[in-house]
Amino acid sequence: MSDATVTSGVAEDEAAFATPFVKCLLRLIRAQDSYGLWEGKTDAELLADFIITKEQRRAIPIIGDPDPDVLWRLEIFYAAVGLAIEERSGLMASPIIKVSPEGFGRVVFTAGRLVVLSKTLRDVHRFGFETFQKLAEADTKLVDAAIAAIEAYPDVARA
Amino acid sequence: MSDATVTSGVAEDEAAFATPFVKCLLRLIRAQDSYGLWEGKTDAELLADFIITKEQRRAIPIIGDPDPDVLWRLEIFYAAVGLAIEERSGLMASPIIKVSPEGFGRVVFTAGRLVVLSKTLRDVHRFGFETFQKLAEADTKLVDAAIAAIEAYPDVARA
Numbered sequence: 001m002s003d004a005t006v007t008s009g010v011a012e013d014e015a016a017f018a019t020p021f022v023k024c025l026l027r028l029i030r031a032q033d034s035y036g037l038w039e040g041k042t043d044a045e046l047l048a049d050f051i052i053t054k055e056q057r058r059a060i061p062i063i064g065d066p067d068p069d070v071l072w073r074l075e076i077f078y079a080a081v082g083l084a085i086e087e088r089s090g091l092m093a094s095p096i097i098k099v100s101p102e103g104f105g106r107v108v109f110t111a112g113r114l115v116v117l118s119k120t121l122r123d124v125h126r127f128g129f130e131t132f133q134k135l136a137e138a139d140t141k142l143v144d145a146a147i148a149a150i151e152a153y154p155d156v157a158r159a
Numbered sequence: 160m161s162d163a164t165v166t167s168g169v170a171e172d173e174a175a176f177a178t179p180f181v182k183c184l185l186r187l188i189r190a191q192d193s194y195g196l197w198e199g200k201t202d203a204e205l206l207a208d209f210i211i212t213k214e215q216r217r218a219i220p221i222i223g224d225p226d227p228d229v230l231w232r233l234e235i236f237y238a239a240v241g242l243a244i245e246e247r248s249g250l251m252a253s254p255i256i257k258v259s260p261e262g263f264g265r266v267v268f269t270a271g272r273l274v275v276l277s278k279t280l281r282d283v284h285r286f287g288f289e290t291f292q293k294l295a296e297a298d299t300k301l302v303d304a305a306i307a308a309i310e311a312y313p314d315v316a317r318a
Contacts, residue, residue, distance in 0.1 A: 096267055108267060114273070153272065153315055156272075
């Protein structure tokens, strides 16, 4: 991890949109557009609500209840993580997400009999990423951890 | 399993209330009685809503949305199943339940890295048991399956 501040620019954003993870996220979002209302929207517009800058984050109360929109983004994000795990491992890793009305919760990915990933969720009402680039990289650590678990217990993941 | 019809009587009910599973369920219910409103209630009264007779079940529409009360009973029931698994295995098996607004969902119990139990939920709006005796026996199959999984993968359950 680097502490360098990421400067968000158009070129960086375009690079972010071209990553497999963000492409997958966009596919999942557009798949829910049953009525074609978002057809004219750009990738940046569709992903805009996933971005919360430091200033925006500071403006959101520390304690808050997640609204349906942020829960929807959370579900889509972890669905995309599940697909990224599947792409690398060949195993379907289905997420099960549980969030309390106060915004605390847990997401668990299972494959076969194996818990490939388990993560505590906090501050769900402030779920978001500082830049598109950070969003594009957000799956890496999660998928790496899941793959490591699958490699440690291959037979359980296929049980 | 027996196909014999269970006749519900006072003696049978008392026997049901004395089983470790129902005792645990009652403890969990009474633990949520912060204001002592249920202190005067009998065990039968506290568990009454867990019972749905065949006639009552027939009267409930096949498709329906689960209300908060039935979701609360579902959570308490599976929390008690988790404690029963813990009692027999010595491992904490925490349930994570996810139910769609239409009453379909999944409950997953994990211990360490092991999925000790995974169950599809259907018709959650009709969640209930025919008699107290059936409620008292409802944990057995689930706990047996969980214990079998833990015995098959003891190291994963402790990972």
